[in-house]
Amino acid sequence: xxxxxxxxxxxxxxxxxxxxxxxxxxxxxxxxxxxxxxxxxxxxxxxxxxxxxxxxxxxxxxxxxxxxxxxxxxxxxxxxxxxxxxxxxxxxxxxxxxxxxxxxxxxxxxxxxxxxxxxxxxxxxxxxxxxxxxxxxxxxxxxxxxxxxxxxxxxxxxxxxxxxxxxxxxxxxxxxxxxxxxxxxxxxxxxxxxxxxxxxxxxxxxxxxxxxxxxxxxxxxxxxxxxxxxxxxxxxxxxxxxxxxxxxxxxxxxxxxxxxxxxxxxxxxxxxxxxxx
Numbered sequence: 001x002x003x004x005x006x007x008x009x010x011x012x013x014x015x016x017x018x019x020x021x022x023x024x025x026x027x028x029x030x031x032x033x034x035x036x037x038x039x040x041x042x043x044x045x046x047x048x049x050x051x052x053x054x055x056x057x058x059x060x061x062x063x064x065x066x067x068x069x070x071x072x073x074x075x076x077x078x079x080x081x082x083x084x085x086x087x088x089x090x091x092x093x094x095x096x097x098x099x100x101x102x103x104x105x106x107x108x109x110x111x112x113x114x115x116x117x118x119x120x121x122x123x124x125x126x127x128x129x130x131x132x133x134x135x136x137x138x139x140x141x142x143x144x145x146x147x148x149x150x151x152x153x154x155x156x157x158x159x160x161x162x163x164x165x166x167x168x169x170x171x172x173x174x175x176x177x178x179x180x181x182x183x184x185x186x187x188x189x190x191x192x193x194x195x196x197x198x199x200x201x202x203x204x205x206x207x208x209x210x211x212x213x214x215x216x217x218x219x220x221x222x223x224x225x226x227x228x229x230x231x232x233x234x235x236x237x238x239x240x241x242x243x244x245x246x247x248x249x250x251x252x253x254x255x256x257x258x259x260x261x262x263x264x265x266x267x268x269x270x271x272x273x274x275x276x277x
Contacts, residue, residue, distance in 0.1 A: 001083040003090045007097060007138065013089050014139050017050035025049040026141035028132060030057045032072035032186035033081045036176040040145045041085040043173045047143055052089040053082050054135050056098060060106075061127030072186055091139065098134060106130050112155040112248040116261055117272075120238050125156050132157055136168055144168055149175040149183045151259055151274040155248055175273075177203070183273050195267045201233045206240075206260050206275045213242065213260075213277055219252050223260075235264040235271075242277065 004010040018024045025044035029037050037053075044051045055078055062068035075092070082090050106126060113125035136144065146154045158170050176184050180200040191199055209226040213219060219242045227240045241250050245257035258277040263270060 001079075001087055001090060003079065003092065005092050005094070005097075007093075010089075010091055010093075010138060014052060014141075017052070017088055018140070018142075021048075021050035023047075023049040023142040024139065025051050025143040025145060026135065026139050027051065027053040027087075027145050028135050029053055029055055029078075030071065030186070031055040031078050032074055032189075033078045034184050034186060034188075036147055036149070036184035038081060038085045039176045040147060040173050041082065041087055043171065044143065044145045045086050047171070049143055050088045051086065052091055052139055052141065053087050054091040054093070054139070056091075056093055056131065056135075058098075058127060058131040059095060060099070060130055061124050063121055063123065066121070072189060091135075093138075098131065107133050107160065109156055109160060111159050112152060112246070113159075115248065115250075116239050116241070117152050117263065120263065125153070128153055129156060129160050133160065133164070133166070136166055141168055143171060145171045145173055147175060148172050148274070149185065149272060151245075151261060152248060155246060158246075181207075183271075185271070187269055187271075190269045192267060195234075195269065198234055199266055199269075199271060202230065202235065202262060202264055202266075202271055202273050203275070205230055206262055206273055210260055210275050210277045213254060213258075219254075230262075230264055235266050237262065237264040238270075239263055245276070 002013045004013050025047055027040045027044055057071050059068055107129040109125050109129045118125050154172055181203040182200045205226050212222050223240050227237050230237050240262040243250050243259055245259040259274050261274045263272045
C-alpha cells in the first residue's frame, strides 16, 4: 500500500493507480478505523477499482464546544488495517495541505443539511461538504463509498455532487453492526461498560418503531412514544423523526422510501442511527 502525505505524492500515486486499474474508488475517513470502515474498503474493491482511503480529522466540521481534540487517533493502527484490507493508497494530508494559507472558498449546503444534525451542529455540514469536495478534487476519484449510518451526511454529499455536477459516483454501504445491533462507530470506545449494555436499545427502538409504522401506527404518536421509551432507558434524545429518505423532509405518512433518523446522548457519547421504513 502506498502512503501519500503531500499533494504531489498523491497526484503521482492516484494517476498510476487509475492508469493500471481504469478507475479509482475513494473511502473518506477520519481514522480510528473499525470493521465498518473496512466494509467500505471491501465494497470499493468489489467495484473493480483501485482503492484509496483518506484519513483526516477535519477541524472545519467540529463546533467550538465539540470534541475535535478528543477525537480518537491511531495512525499506525489505521494504516495496518488499511493494508490488510487491500487498500492501494492511503492519503494522509495535514491541516495545512487541506486548508492552505490564503484559502477563501467554502462549500455552503442547504436542502438535506437543514434540520437534525444541521440544527444541532450549526455549520457542521458546510465543513463536511467542503472537505469532501476537496478530497474528490485532490484524488480525482471516480467513485466514493460512504456508510449508511450517517444517513443525513450521505444525502448532503449526494445533493452536493448533483448540484455541482461533480464527476463521481456515490455508493452507500449498509451500516455494519455489532452482534447486539449497535451501529459501529469510532466513538463507541468512549462508552462505559454499563452504557455499552444499554446502547443497543437505540437500534432496537428504531426497529420496533419501523414495524409499528408499517402496521399502520400514526407517525407522530409512535415517534413520541419511542422517544419517551429511550428516555426511560437513560438516553437523552436530540431528535427522532420519520423523513423522506432523500430530501429528509419530515413526513406524517409512509411513502415509497422513508427513513427513521435518531440521535441521542448516552452519558458523554452521542449516538446516531437510522433504519429504513
